[in-house]
Amino acid sequence: MNASPITTLDPPRPAAPSLQPPPHRPSAWRRHGTTSLLATGIVLVILLSAGTGPLATSLPEAAKIITGHLIPGMAWMSDGSITVSQDQAVWNFRLPRTLLAGIAGASLALAGALLQTNVRNPLAEPYILGVSAGAGVGAVLAIVAGSTAMAGIGLNAAAFLGAAGATVLVYLLAKQGGIIAPSRLILAGVALGSLLAAITNFLTITTEAQNVYSVLFFLLGSVSAASYGQLVLPGLALAVVGIYAMARSRALNAMLAGDETAIALGVNVTSMRRTLLLATALLTATTVAVCGGIGFVGLVVPHAVRMIVGSDHRRMLPLVVLGGALFLMLTDLLARSVAQPAEIPLGILTAAVGAPFFLWLMRTSGARAAGVGQ
Amino acid sequence: MNVSFENVSVEIGGRRIVDNVSLAVPSGTVLGILGPNGCGKSTLLRTLYRAQKPSAGVVRVDGEDIRTLNGREVARRIAVMAQESTQEFPITVREMAMLGRVPHQRGFGADSAADHELIDAALREVGAAHLASRYFAGLSGGEKQRVLLARTLVQQTPVLVLDEPTNHLDIAFQLELMTLATSRGLTVLTALHDMNLASEFCENVALLRAGRLQGIGRPHEVLDEETIRAGFGVDSARLEHPLTGRPLIAVAKLRAEAPGAQPQANHHTEPLKEHA
Numbered sequence: 016m017n018a019s020p021i022t023t024l025d026p027p028r029p030a031a032p033s034l035q036p037p038p039h040r041p042s043a044w045r046r047h048g049t050t051s052l053l054a055t056g057i058v059l060v061i062l063l064s065a066g067t068g069p070l071a072t073s074l075p076e077a078a079k080i081i082t083g084h085l086i087p088g089m090a091w092m093s094d095g096s097i098t099v100s101q102d103q104a105v106w107n108f109r110l111p112r113t114l115l116a117g118i119a120g121a122s123l124a125l126a127g128a129l130l131q132t133n134v135r136n137p138l139a140e141p142y143i144l145g146v147s148a149g150a151g152v153g154a155v156l157a158i159v160a161g162s163t164a165m166a167g168i169g170l171n172a173a174a175f176l177g178a179a180g181a182t183v184l185v186y187l188l189a190k191q192g193g194i195i196a197p198s199r200l201i202l203a204g205v206a207l208g209s210l211l212a213a214i215t216n217f218l219t220i221t222t223e224a225q226n227v228y229s230v231l232f233f234l235l236g237s238v239s240a241a242s243y244g245q246l247v248l249p250g251l252a253l254a255v256v257g258i259y260a261m262a263r264s265r266a267l268n269a270m271l272a273g274d275e276t277a278i279a280l281g282v283n284v285t286s287m288r289r290t291l292l293l294a295t296a297l298l299t300a301t302t303v304a305v306c307g308g309i310g311f312v313g314l315v316v317p318h319a320v321r322m323i324v325g326s327d328h329r330r331m332l333p334l335v336v337l338g339g340a341l342f343l344m345l346t347d348l349l350a351r352s353v354a355q356p357a358e359i360p361l362g363i364l365t366a367a368v369g370a371p372f373f374l375w376l377m378r379t380s381g382a383r384a385a386g387v388g389q
Numbered sequence: 390m391n392v393s394f395e396n397v398s399v400e401i402g403g404r405r406i407v408d409n410v411s412l413a414v415p416s417g418t419v420l421g422i423l424g425p426n427g428c429g430k431s432t433l434l435r436t437l438y439r440a441q442k443p444s445a446g447v448v449r450v451d452g453e454d455i456r457t458l459n460g461r462e463v464a465r466r467i468a469v470m471a472q473e474s475t476q477e478f479p480i481t482v483r484e485m486a487m488l489g490r491v492p493h494q495r496g497f498g499a500d501s502a503a504d505h506e507l508i509d510a511a512l513r514e515v516g517a518a519h520l521a522s523r524y525f526a527g528l529s530g531g532e533k534q535r536v537l538l539a540r541t542l543v544q545q546t547p548v549l550v551l552d553e554p555t556n557h558l559d560i561a562f563q564l565e566l567m568t569l570a571t572s573r574g575l576t577v578l579t580a581l582h583d584m585n586l587a588s589e590f591c592e593n594v595a596l597l598r599a600g601r602l603q604g605i606g607r608p609h610e611v612l613d614e615e616t617i618r619a620g621f622g623v624d625s626a627r628l629e630h631p632l633t634g635r636p637l638i639a640v641a642k643l644r645a646e647a648p649g650a651q652p653q654a655n656h657h658t659e660p661l662k663e664h665a
Contacts, residue, residue, distance in 0.1 A: 136477065269491050275440055275469075275471050278460070279438045279464060279471065
């Protein structure tokens with residue numbers, strides 16, 4: 016919308032042909048540099064995480080254990096240089112939790128990026144849809160009532176059902192005449208989220224004291240109990256949505272310019288918005304069901320990436336996925352090493368680390384040029 | 390590529406915004422759509438680029454019902470310069486112009502060298518080459534219009550839709566923009582407020598009032614004093630432009646004694662009622 020009420024005295028500029036053609040992709044080196052930096056960082060953090068913990072394991076030992084499991088027939092796996100407990104700690108505990116942190120971070124960041132484009136609001140993050148609040152209700156019900164009372168449904172399944180239920184509700188509430196208006200979606204999500212949070216809080220305050228810690232631990236987010244089996248669903252969701260989003264990245268670019276423009280450029284905005292909403296909910300629900308409520312990743316990572324490579328989804332989405340993964344892997348490493356042997360819930364650290372970093376980034380000149388100051 | 394509206398009506402919330410409009414735009418001609426605020430100009434144009442579904446009637450481009458074409462097919466025939474631009478996300482001018490390639494490209498992957506050449510040429514043509522790496526949100530109103538026009542050129546369509554393209558623009562650039570848009574041999578449909586701009590750049594003008602087509606034809610045939618009084622609620626006189634020799638329409642507030650006089654202030658908020 017051109018809000019300028021004044022008639023701008025914009026002198027007609029002669030079509031002065033510049034002698035040098037402008038550089039086509041000025042940020043190419045930046046993008047490739049960032050991609051390789053993030054990829055290297057992810058490998059390093061996986062190794063570092065595998066080698067960090069109460070049971071002493073050196074980095075080479077951790078690398079040996081992981082390679083030994085991936086490639087059969089490695090000599091060091093059977094010559095006694097690695098103890099069984101080292102092998103257990105690295106392969107069965109540290110690696111799955113690091114991978115889960117990576118998948119969760121990537122999913123939440125991707126969900127945030129897609130949602131921000133979908134509702135054309137840079138302040139949106141996956142949790143405003145009320146999906147995580149729904150997961151909270153499911154999880155707390157499972158903890159408070161006990162798995163037996165819930166017909167044998169475990170904590171993760173209950174959380175997923177809660178998240179799925181909230182998704183359906185927010186979708187139905189936001190839909191009117193077959194169209195989902197972005198503002199109605201945000202309002203419905205926020206209102207539903209508050210309602211569900213109230214239910215969660217009521218259940219928490221009225222349950223026995225011993226349950227309160229479990230509830231809080233879930234609500235604040237953690238990957239400490241990760242197993243390989245838990246990686247399957249979030250990993251699948253991430254792969255499916257990731258491929259979809261990359262394939263539709265030009266249409267996503269068009270949606271940034273406004274609904275009317277996107278329609279005129281041939282994008283079916285109504286169906287695109289619906290699919291994106293479901294994709295976001297799927298990413299969030301599968302992640303939250305396993306990891307609990309990890310906030311801030313979905314808000315901060317897409318913004319940081321936009322400041323580095325701009326808004327074009329073709330450049331931005333791969334970096335959002337990598338950046339989200341690296342950010343949450345690092346946070347998890349911090350969460351279990353700064354206060355050893357205690358663990359700090361992830362949700363606390365993502366905000367405690369992410370907020371200052373984001374505020375610093377926001378005040379850099381690149382961010383101002385990118386319109387964050389408006 | 391010719392465009393035609395056949396008995397098109399649009400109802401929104403029980404209100405009839407466009408009422409049984411039929412008109413045809415021959416290939417390669419420029420049609421100016423005139424009328425007071427709220428008369429249905431934009432809504433009629435929106436039915437052409439599929440942003441608004443008509444409640445009755447058919448819109449055809451090149452003889453084909455646009456409802457039987459998919460979004461991409463329509464977007465390869467019709468480019469739109471409308472009154473909307475995002476402020477929320479950092480989009481550069483080059484990226485904004487590159488959006489014009491969206492209907493022509495598929496899948497993931499970089500833009501081709503041909504795409505980049507097309508964008509350079511379009512930005513040069515509208516005099517915005519020096520803005521290429523600036524952020525769109527930081528441009529002045531006139532600069533934004535230049536970039537949006539470049540995007541329609543990049544879209545390479547035979548039909549161009551302009552929705553009040555000269556709003557907020559200084560006089561010189563109004564003339565420059567209309568020249569750029571109408572000199573390419575495209576079929577152009579443009580909603581306009583300025584009758585003189587319409588007379589100068591349009592082969593035909595259509596006058597809408599309260600959703601109905603009041604007249605269509607050559608500007609000097611349609612825009613007589615009586616029609617202008619009925620359509621816009623202003624008095625007018627036709628002069629000859631002392632510099633160009635073209636007809637010039639000079640408007641003035643309605644005189645109280647004029648037939649069918651009505652307070653002029655109304656016409657911004659409500660479509661005028663029928664005059665006797």
